[in-house]
Amino acid sequence: MNWARKKDITDCTVAINLFHLYPLIRPILFSMAAEKAHERALHFLEKSSLHPSIPDYPRLRVSLFGHTLANPFAMAGGFDKDGRVFDKLFHYGFSLVETGTLTPLAQPGNAGIRMFRLKKEKSLINRMGFNNAGIDAFLENYRKKAPLIPNLRFLGVSIGKNKNTPNEEAVRDYAVQIEKLNEADASFRKILYYAINISSPNTPGLRELQDDKAIRGFLESLKKISHRPLMVKFAPDFDSVSRFQKTMESSLEAGIDGIILTNTTTDADMHDAFRRKYSIPFEGGGISGQLLKDKSSFYLKTARKIVPAHIPLIASGGISDNNTVWERFVSGAGLVQIYTGFIYSGPLLIANLSQGLQDFLEKNHYESLEKWRQSLPEN
Numbered sequence: 001m002n003w004a005r006k007k008d009i010t011d012c013t014v015a016i017n018l019f020h021l022y023p024l025i026r027p028i029l030f031s032m033a034a035e036k037a038h039e040r041a042l043h044f045l046e047k048s049s050l051h052p053s054i055p056d057y058p059r060l061r062v063s064l065f066g067h068t069l070a071n072p073f074a075m076a077g078g079f080d081k082d083g084r085v086f087d088k089l090f091h092y093g094f095s096l097v098e099t100g101t102l103t104p105l106a107q108p109g110n111a112g113i114r115m116f117r118l119k120k121e122k123s124l125i126n127r128m129g130f131n132n133a134g135i136d137a138f139l140e141n142y143r144k145k146a147p148l149i150p151n152l153r154f155l156g157v158s159i160g161k162n163k164n165t166p167n168e169e170a171v172r173d174y175a176v177q178i179e180k181l182n183e184a185d186a187s188f189r190k191i192l193y194y195a196i197n198i199s200s201p202n203t204p205g206l207r208e209l210q211d212d213k214a215i216r217g218f219l220e221s222l223k224k225i226s227h228r229p230l231m232v233k234f235a236p237d238f239d240s241v242s243r244f245q246k247t248m249e250s251s252l253e254a255g256i257d258g259i260i261l262t263n264t265t266t267d268a269d270m271h272d273a274f275r276r277k278y279s280i281p282f283e284g285g286g287i288s289g290q291l292l293k294d295k296s297s298f299y300l301k302t303a304r305k306i307v308p309a310h311i312p313l314i315a316s317g318g319i320s321d322n323n324t325v326w327e328r329f330v331s332g333a334g335l336v337q338i339y340t341g342f343i344y345s346g347p348l349l350i351a352n353l354s355q356g357l358q359d360f361l362e363k364n365h366y367e368s369l370e371k372w373r374q375s376l377p378e379n
């Protein structure tokens with residue numbers, strides 16, 4: 001064995017041991033304020049070349065917009081807003097990283113404490129407010145890192161509006177970013193879709209863009225200029241099921257290509273209960289993680305009943321174990337996104353979920369995940 005090979009193996013062993021130690025490392029991370037721990041994690045990802053060894057399971061391939069992805073697991077929007085670490089996240093197993101949400105101009109987001117752990121409930125509450133370095137800074141990172149994106153792995157890019165842009169002019173904020181993304185990705189072709197984020201609860205008035213009367217014209221004008229499929233991300237907090245259904249119908253009429261369900265929740269009862277329990281040090285915000293699970297699942301199921309099968313749905317909200325993954329596929333999702341589950345479960349999460357899915361398919365003699373999904377009623 002030559003030295004280089006021996007060193008590889010040693011690095012790999014250190015990495016595997018280190019990642020198995022996450023249950024011991026997590027209390028150290030959790031002793032820091034949530035946003036500080038997140039920044040530390042991003043810094044670690046940026047600087048370190050260590051990563052867990054993730055087996056490749058060809059049975060888990062899925063297709064999205066004519067491309068094959070290594071597996072159905074995606075990092076949800078907001079974890080890697082500025083595209084600082086997506087190249088590293090692929091090595092943790094994700095086949096897709098949704099970067100952003102970006103805005104035309106850099107903005108600091110809300111002041112003060114803006115991310116908080118609800119530890120017992122394996123949930124988070126955040127009021128970040130689209131803190132990001134702006135679309136141009138993202139594109140600089142993207143141009144550098146796009147050649148490092150492995151095969152069968154892609155990006156989604158989530159875009160929003162600047163806080164100071166009134167809703168009447170919001171369409172321009174989205175359009176400017178789409179045009180820049182079209183141009184930047186013409187040669188790399190690693191961006192699979194643009195996600196139109198109109199569901200963050202932390203930009204005042206943003207969710208009004210989901211209104212079923214306004215949304216059609218808004219999405220139509222973005223669809224006209226986009227060189228990539230457009231996905232739209234919705235909230236799990238509509239006034240009524242029929243309003244949600246109308247919004248789905250108007251979005252489909254506008255010609256959108258896919259839907260992400262859901263963003264975080266502003267559910268008042270949930271907020272009251274946990275604000276009291278944890279003395280949360282800020283007002284407002286959106287809850288993610290286990291507490292969001294049932295709501296997200298309900299909206300996904302409701303959407304699948306009216307959204308035609310050829311329009312993909314991506315599930316987001318409270319996913320961190322195989323049962324929930326299966327439940328979302330059965331409810332009509334083609335892919336699942338994860339954020340909070342990764343914080344609580346750690347770096348081996350995607351390896352474990354992949355193994356679970358692979359075992360399930362093998363045991364039940366399904367040739368592939370896609371074959372199993374096709375065998376489900378209503379898919």
Ligand SMILES: Cc1cc2nc3c(=O)[nH]c(=O)nc-3n(C[C@H](O)[C@H](O)[C@H](O)COP(=O)(O)O)c2cc1C
Binds near residue numbers: 076078100115233337
């Ligand atoms: C701290 C934090 C920041 C987030 N930022 C964004 C964002 O910028 N854009 C977005 O579309 N979603 C954002 N989200 C929502 C997540 O993408 C995801 O939809 C939501 O957290 C539910 O999934 P989870 O339960 O797996 O976390 C954010 C979530 C958290 C916890």
